[in-house]
Amino acid sequence: MKKIIVPLSIICAVLAAGAAAFFFLFGSEGGSAKPSELVGSWHGSQSAELTLRKDGSLTAVNVPTDFSEADEPIKPFTGKGTWKVGERPKLGDQEIHLSLGEVFGSRTGVQVTIMGEGAQDGLSIRVSADSSRGFTFKRSS
Numbered sequence: 554m555k556k557i558i559v560p561l562s563i564i565c566a567v568l569a570a571g572a573a574a575f576f577f578l579f580g581s582e583g584g585s586a587k588p589s590e591l592v593g594s595w596h597g598s599q600s601a602e603l604t605l606r607k608d609g610s611l612t613a614v615n616v617p618t619d620f621s622e623a624d625e626p627i628k629p630f631t632g633k634g635t636w637k638v639g640e641r642p643k644l645g646d647q648e649i650h651l652s653l654g655e656v657f658g659s660r661t662g663v664q665v666t667i668m669g670e671g672a673q674d675g676l677s678i679r680v681s682a683d684s685s686r687g688f689t690f691k692r693s694s
Contacts, residue, residue, distance in 0.1 A: 583646035584667040584674065588638050591649065591667075595676055595690035601629070603651075603676070603690055611636045613653060617688050618661050620680045630654070630661065649676070665690075 588607075595603040602614040615629040634653040641647045649665040666687065668674035677687030 583642070583644065584669050584672065585641045585647040586638070586667050586670075586672040590671045591636075591638065591676075594693045596693040597688055597690040599629075601688070601690065602693075605636050605649075609635050609637060611651065613651070616651070616653065616663070617678060618653065618663055620688075630663075 591605050592607050593605065595605070597603070597616075600615050601617065602612075603616055604612045611634050612632075613634060614631050616631075617628065618630050619628040621627050630653045632654050634651055636652070637650050639648045639650060647667045649667065651663045651665055653661050653663060663678055666677045666679060668677055668689075672692070675692070676690040680686045680688065
């Protein structure tokens, strides 16, 4: 009986590890969207608004470009710019690159994370590379 249980236990462990690896690599899709699904108006806290147009142009009002150590938005951008959807990664969320023009004399850009399939959960600007928190936009039209 012992001769059967040990190999059977090893086989079960290998299968469980394989299933976990498969789920990690392929079972957990991140947020993604087609450009047409992103066109429209988005709103966030602190009167932030972002309007993405079909032609790749955008209008931004109080869109944060940087955050303080307390994770509060600073350096909000208001003006015009452009946007482009990045390639869909195999793992993680797809991103949009916003080119916002100049903020305090230097050109700035912001990476926006797409949350959910078709951006159904919104868009998010990460507070920092070390934080999972983000400044979230929800569709308003």
